[in-house]
């Protein structure tokens with residue numbers, strides 16, 4: 148019934164979050180945290196290249212992995228337009244295997260929370276651990292649903308040209324307290340001169356974690372030197388109104 152990061156979602160992502168568009172200061176924060184990194188960096192859930200390309204432009208050796216062919220095609224296109232040819236891998240974060248180790252693996256804007264099932268998320272973190280060099284760092288954002296309201300709906304309209312545009316409807320369907328996720332359903336519609344020409348329905352679960360819980364998960368996987376920072380301010384202690392938390396952890 149549902150599509151996942153399909154063509155319309157990708158088109159709208161590229162329109163509203165183009166290459167270099169910083170979401171709440173994520174690009175600046177990660178660039179600062181990566182300073183001094185000489186080895187390879189992997190962006191997990193690379194998407195359209197919004198975040199990867201500014202890192203390439205700063206001279207980092209960045210590669211990306213994603214399971215959406217549409218997102219990867221767009222990322223390749225956006226890289227080529229700028230003369231970059233990074234390694235981009237198609238694969239699921241929960242079971243990927245790349246013949247390379249990284250000095251850092253980064254996952255901004257809460258992409259990890261898109262992995263709904265706790266076992267799959269654990270497997271993804273394990274895979275990331277295994278792809279780090281000893282002393283390599285994982286930097287990952289988590290989102291907390293601090294302003295969640297079940298039943299809330301919203302609609303937005305985005306103009307592509309005089310003839311075409313995309314309408315997006317969001318519905319906050321469920322807060323699952325037991326399995327720790329929120330479920331939003333996203334309906335994308337593409338319109339041309341008042342006629343509907345394409346549509347896509349996306350299930351959009353976001354898994355949330357307690358701060359201590361996530362620290363325990365990282366520790367149990369073998370990570371050390373774990374820090375946790377709110378709102379892209381390094382080491383800023385999270386409090387109850389914060390919805391974006393960044394964890395940093397080192398592979399022993």
Ligand SMILES: C[S@@+](CC[C@H](N)C(=O)[O-])C[C@H]1O[C@@H](n2cnc3c(N)ncnc32)[C@H](O)[C@@H]1O
Nearest residue numbers: 152192193194197198213214215218239240261
């Ligand atoms: C919100 S987008 C973020 C894209 C990019 N990191 C950015 O910051 O602009 C999340 C991306 O993660 C990818 N993704 C989600 N779950 C994944 C999984 N289990 N394995 C691989 N990619 C995944 C999606 O296909 C999508 O491209």
